[in-house]
Amino acid sequence: MKQATRQKLIETGARIMHHKGYNYTGIQEVLRAAAVPKGSFYFYFRNKEDFGMEVVDHYTARYKDRVTPLLDDKSMPPLKRIAAVLDMFIDLYAGTDFTLGCPIGNLSQEMGDLSPAFRSKLQQSVREMSTLYEQVLQEAKQTGDMQLLLDPGELADFILVGWQGALVRMKIEKSPKPLENHKNIVMKILEAALPYY
Amino acid sequence: MKQATRQKLIETGARIMHHKGYNYTGIQEVLRAAAVPKGSFYFYFRNKEDFGMEVVDHYTARYKDRVTPLLDDKSMPPLKRIAAVLDMFIDLYAGTDFTLGCPIGNLSQEMGDLSPAFRSKLQQSVREMSTLYEQVLQEAKQTGDMQLLLDPGELADFILVGWQGALVRMKIEKSPKPLENHKNIVMKILEAALPYY
Numbered sequence: 505m506k507q508a509t510r511q512k513l514i515e516t517g518a519r520i521m522h523h524k525g526y527n528y529t530g531i532q533e534v535l536r537a538a539a540v541p542k543g544s545f546y547f548y549f550r551n552k553e554d555f556g557m558e559v560v561d562h563y564t565a566r567y568k569d570r571v572t573p574l575l576d577d578k579s580m581p582p583l584k585r586i587a588a589v590l591d592m593f594i595d596l597y598a599g600t601d602f603t604l605g606c607p608i609g610n611l612s613q614e615m616g617d618l619s620p621a622f623r624s625k626l627q628q629s630v631r632e633m634s635t636l637y638e639q640v641l642q643e644a645k646q647t648g649d650m651q652l653l654l655d656p657g658e659l660a661d662f663i664l665v666g667w668q669g670a671l672v673r674m675k676i677e678k679s680p681k682p683l684e685n686h687k688n689i690v691m692k693i694l695e696a697a698l699p700y701y
Numbered sequence: 702m703k704q705a706t707r708q709k710l711i712e713t714g715a716r717i718m719h720h721k722g723y724n725y726t727g728i729q730e731v732l733r734a735a736a737v738p739k740g741s742f743y744f745y746f747r748n749k750e751d752f753g754m755e756v757v758d759h760y761t762a763r764y765k766d767r768v769t770p771l772l773d774d775k776s777m778p779p780l781k782r783i784a785a786v787l788d789m790f791i792d793l794y795a796g797t798d799f800t801l802g803c804p805i806g807n808l809s810q811e812m813g814d815l816s817p818a819f820r821s822k823l824q825q826s827v828r829e830m831s832t833l834y835e836q837v838l839q840e841a842k843q844t845g846d847m848q849l850l851l852d853p854g855e856l857a858d859f860i861l862v863g864w865q866g867a868l869v870r871m872k873i874e875k876s877p878k879p880l881e882n883h884k885n886i887v888m889k890i891l892e893a894a895l896p897y898y
Contacts, residue, residue, distance in 0.1 A: 527725075555788070587880045603813075604814065605813075606790040609869050610810060614722075616800075616872025616873045616875075617801065627873050627874065651898050653898055654895070661882055661884055665863060665864050665867050666863035666867075666883070667866065669862040669863050669864065670866070672809050672865055672869070673827065674815060675813025676813045676824050676827070678813075685859055686862060698890065699851065700893050
């Protein structure tokens with residue numbers, strides 16, 4: 505029961521924070537939306553920042569839940585799994601009219617200069633995300649599906665960082681084009697299919 | 702005199718908005734920081750959104766002022782000019798301890814879902830930026846400095862979008878590494894120097 509209420513507050517906070525950011529999200533608003541009595545917040549969390557950290561962990565866990573079934577699907581060659589993840593996200597954002605963007609990118613942008621605790625939690629989050637791709641790229645290197653000799657960790661960061669930029673562009677273009685452009689060029693890089701004359 | 706006061710308000714607003722974003726920037730705060738009498742704001746601007754649009758134009762103009770001397774420098778081969786721009790920005794952000802990030806990216810993130818007027822102004826801004834790189838890439842294609850056969854416009858967007866993502870990552874890493882990683886891989890792509898076996 506205690507755990508269920510705590511989890512409900514985190515999920516409600518994650519939804520509101522994705523729309524409004526950290527600073528504009530009020531604790532009272534989260535409690536009201538979760539139908540949890542006022543005053544019980546500090547029973548579950550030390551303070552708002554502590555709550556924010558839990559929300560970041562929630563985003564990271566949800567990201568992994570979405571991504572790992574595709575990245576671990578050995579029925580596909582490794583690079584196709586990366587393409588499948590990017591396509592999955594394009595569909596996901598199409599379903600919300602290309603709004604909101606990446607909650608981790610948004611919080612990085614909002615909190616990166618303001619809170620060392622947030623900063624280190626967000627670093628941990630992007631490293632966990634990046635590692636998922638690094639492992640698949642490592643696998644692709646070993647199987648020979650990828651002939652690119654760049655460091656898989658740096659390559660994973662390059663892909664993810666560019667994707668977060670594409671999600672920012674998406675918010676003003678309100679179209680899948682920035683995501684598709686990033687995916688197309690990244691896949692050509694990975695598949696040694698960039699057209700040179 | 703009128704023009705000077707107007708310009709001072711825009712520059713002061715640009716500085717504050719870069720730190721705090723659009724929503725947290727108060728008109729009174731801008732007037733106070735610019736030492737302009739209260740009440741005169743509406744003499745210069747219709748409303749806060751109108752003021753915000755002018756600030757975006759200011760960011761775009763300042764960006765061009767920084768970038769075009771390098772991109773137009775015919776003493777360098779075209780691709781080296783792009784590398785020089787990215788190095789210039791790495792130095793710039795090092796000078797502010799890797800804080801703040803790109804004001805246009807920040808506003809895209811903050812305002813993309815909130816204001817159609819902002820969205821279209823920001824679209825215009827990123828297109829103007831992108832065109833600067835597109836022209837250099839077109840030149841590099843013609844001179845043979847670049848053998849990559851991708852569309853220069855899509856390639857310019859890929860580079861800029863990734864750079865904006867790298868600036869978001871920079872804010873949580875507080876290091877030049879995300880920017881350097883993006884630059885290194887982009888330059889290898891452009892110079893046909895990606896290492897494949």
